[in-house]
Structure formats: C-alpha cells, structure tokens
Amino acid sequence: MSNQPTTIHLQRHNFTSREEPLIDQGSLTASLFLFDSGVHALRLRNERSDLVLLPFQGQQIWSAIFDGRNVTMKSWFDQPRSTTNYLDTYGGFLIHCGMASMGVPGPGDNHPLHGEIPNAPYQKASVVLGEDARGPYIGLTGEYTHAVAFTHYHVVQPLVKLYAGEARCVIAITATNRKHLPLEYMYMAHVNFRPVDNSRLVYSAHCTPETVRVRKSIPSHVKPDPSYVAWLQELERHPEKHHTLSPDLAFDPEIVFSIDYLADEKGWAHTMQVHPDGSADYICHQPAVLNKGIRWICRMTEQDAIGIILPSTADPEGYTIEKAKGNIRTLQPGASFSCELEAGVLSVEEARQMTEKINHMIGG
Numbered sequence: 001m002s003n004q005p006t007t008i009h010l011q012r013h014n015f016t017s018r019e020e021p022l023i024d025q026g027s028l029t030a031s032l033f034l035f036d037s038g039v040h041a042l043r044l045r046n047e048r049s050d051l052v053l054l055p056f057q058g059q060q061i062w063s064a065i066f067d068g069r070n071v072t073m074k075s076w077f078d079q080p081r082s083t084t085n086y087l088d089t090y091g092g093f094l095i096h097c098g099m100a101s102m103g104v105p106g107p108g109d110n111h112p113l114h115g116e117i118p119n120a121p122y123q124k125a126s127v128v129l130g131e132d133a134r135g136p137y138i139g140l141t142g143e144y145t146h147a148v149a150f151t152h153y154h155v156v157q158p159l160v161k162l163y164a165g166e167a168r169c170v171i172a173i174t175a176t177n178r179k180h181l182p183l184e185y186m187y188m189a190h191v192n193f194r195p196v197d198n199s200r201l202v203y204s205a206h207c208t209p210e211t212v213r214v215r216k217s218i219p220s221h222v223k224p225d226p227s228y229v230a231w232l233q234e235l236e237r238h239p240e241k242h243h244t245l246s247p248d249l250a251f252d253p254e255i256v257f258s259i260d261y262l263a264d265e266k267g268w269a270h271t272m273q274v275h276p277d278g279s280a281d282y283i284c285h286q287p288a289v290l291n292k293g294i295r296w297i298c299r300m301t302e303q304d305a306i307g308i309i310l311p312s313t314a315d316p317e318g319y320t321i322e323k324a325k326g327n328i329r330t331l332q333p334g335a336s337f338s339c340e341l342e343a344g345v346l347s348v349e350e351a352r353q354m355t356e357k358i359n360h361m362i363g364g
Contacts, residue, residue, distance in 0.1 A: 005130030055125035061094035073192035073305030102186035103316035168344025212239035215256040259293035280351035285311035
C-alpha cells in the first residue's frame with residue numbers, strides 16, 4: 001500500500017438488503033448492506049474486530065465485536081431506525097454528539113438532545129484504505145454540512161480507523177466553522193459499552209468527592225424514586241462505591257459522573273472496565289483536548305449500558321447551563337476543532353499492564 005490512502009466514495013444506491021463485499025485487502029475487509037429499516041450499513045473487519053457503521057446516519061458505530069465478544073450496549077433497538085430523533089434510535093456503540101449544542105436541554109434551551117450530529121444525514125461518505133506508521137488500516141469517513149440560514153454553517157468530518165490485527169479502533173472527528181462569525185461549539189464522544197456484572201472500573205483519576213462528582217440534577221426524561229435519590233446522595237459522599245459493578249447496585253434509570261482525569265507522559269488518559277476473567281474494555285483520550293470526563297451508567301432489563309468514559313468538551317447539562325459555567329468553546333471563522341480517541345478491548349496481560357500504569361499515574 002502507498003502512504004496515500006485509497007478512497008472509495010459510497011453511493012446510497014449501491015446498498016441492498018443482501019450484504020455485498022466492497023473491499024478485500026488481506027485481513028481488512030468492507031461490505032455493504034441495508035437494515036430492514038432502510039438504514040445504510042458498512043461492515044469493517046479485521047482478524048479480531050467486526051464493526052457495523054452507519055455511513056449516512058451520524059457515522060455512528062452501531063455495533064462493535066472485539067475478539068468475538070459483542071461489547072455494544074444492550075438497548076430496545078435490534079437495528080437502527082431512520083430518524084434524526086436521538087431517543088428513537090438509541091443503541092449504538094459510538095455516537096458523535098454536538099456541535100452547536102450538546103447534552104440534555106435545560107430551562108431556556110431549544111436544542112435537540114445531544115445536538116444536531118448524532119443522527120445527522122451525511123451528504124458524503126467514503127471508505128479509506130491505507131497504511132501509516134501504525135500499520136495497514138481500513139476506515140470510514142464522511143462529511144456533514146450543517147447549514148441553517150442566518151444561524152449556523154459548519155462542516156463535520158469523522159473518521160474511524162480499524163488497523164490490521166488490532167482489537168481496538170481509532171475514532172476521530174474534525175469540525176470546521178464555515179460561517180463569517182465565530183461558532184460556539186460543544187462535543188462529546190458517546191461510547192456505550194455493555195456492562196459486565198462484577199467487573200471493576202479502573203481509570204487514571206483520583207477518586208474523591210471533589211474529582212469524581214455525581215450529577216445531582218435529574219433530567220426530565222428520568223423519573224426517580226426516593227431510593228434513587230438516596231443512592232445519588234451516597235455516591236456524592238463515596239463515589240468509589242460505583243467501582244465494582246455489582247448487579248445489586250441501582251443504576252436505574254441512570255447515574256452520571258464528571259471526572260477530572262490525569263494524563264500520562266504522552267498526554268493520554270486511560271479507562272477500563274476490567275472483567276472478572278481479567279480482560280477489559282478500554283478507552284484512551286487526551287484531556288488536554290477533551291477536558292471533561294463524563295461517566296454514564298444505565299442498568300435496566302431492556303437497556304444495559306456503561307459509558308466508562310464519554311470524553312467531552314463540556315458537561316451534559318445543555319447549552320444554557322454549560323454557557324453559564326464557561327464550558328462553551330468558540331471557533332473563529334475558518335478554524336477547526338479536532339480530537340481523537342481509541343476504544344476497544346485489552347487482553348488479560350494488556351489489562352494487567354494497564355492497571356499497573358494507571359496505579360503508577362495516580363500514586364497507587
């Protein structure tokens with residue numbers, strides 16, 4: 001392969017109900033199909049990974065299988081629906097959230113839940129095949145232009161790369177302000193793993209009530225009972241009590257934390273869900289770029305999910321509240337925001353080594 005990646009532009013009319021191969025380059029393959037719902041899907045594979053992405057709907061990773069295990073959250077939805085409404089098709093492994101707004105709309109807000117890009121209708125989508133210093137890869141990229149007369153004009157370009165032989169994927173996104181005025185923006189990478197009973201959360205942050213803060217405000221879509229409120233109050237005093245995902249703990253309907261992460265010598269923070277067998281789900285991100293670490297846990301019969309870390313530029317309280325907190329960033333005309341993270345799984349030995357690294361980072 002050359003250093004210049006090969007780009008294959010995707011066209012909607014090439015997707016059918018029967019899955020058809022598109023690329024076969026050694027262990028790296030891509031195929032196309034339509035869900036019964038009519039949503040276009042791209043499957044990327046290597047020896048250890050199987051990703052199903054939605055090239056024209058948010059460029060979500062709808063499902064992820066690493067080393068034969070489906071790590072994707074359990075949800076109401078066995079397939080994506082063709083909609084821009086966040087809660088009408090909520091079940092993907094990765095959902096890009098933002099850009100003009102993000103989070104749960106609060107008093108005074110009129111933006112959609114988690115912004116305009118989670119299920120955005122992408123105008124362009126492409127498969128890329130290339131090689132860089134890390135090795136051969138296959139990926140999905142695309143372009144969504146969000147244009148609202150007199151209000152917004154910005155372009156979003158995600159990229160997911162799957163490298164040969166790896167059980168993790170690289171997730172990146174770039175947003176560019178095309179308007180002649182500054183753009184206020186927010187972003188969250190909403191990565192939703194499936195919880196594993198009695199697993200442990202290990203991450204590069206000190207766990208104190210000051211550094212791991214439970215969200216006390218209750219969104220309008222959450223209907224709490226008194227025991228839920230008492231559990232929030234207990235976690236406010238003792239956040240470490242959520243570190244072991246015992247099945248008797250109440251994460252119904254959801255618990256949210258904001259975490260102050262520490263970075264290693266290369267600028268990366270690390271988060272794991274370590275399973276009882278010693279393997280782990282894993283994310284690394286750069287706190288210098290995505291400075292808000294949000295953790296989301298929701299454990300119900302029909303929906304079981306854990307965002308072990310949702311790297312973000314703001315807390316998820318909606319535009320007005322985050323604006324008052326000083327968490328809204330600004331892009332000047334023509335300027336771009338970019339970020340990158342990695343998500344997947346670690347073997348038992350890799351998880352052991354990462355635990356040692358994290359313990360060293362936090363002084364354990």
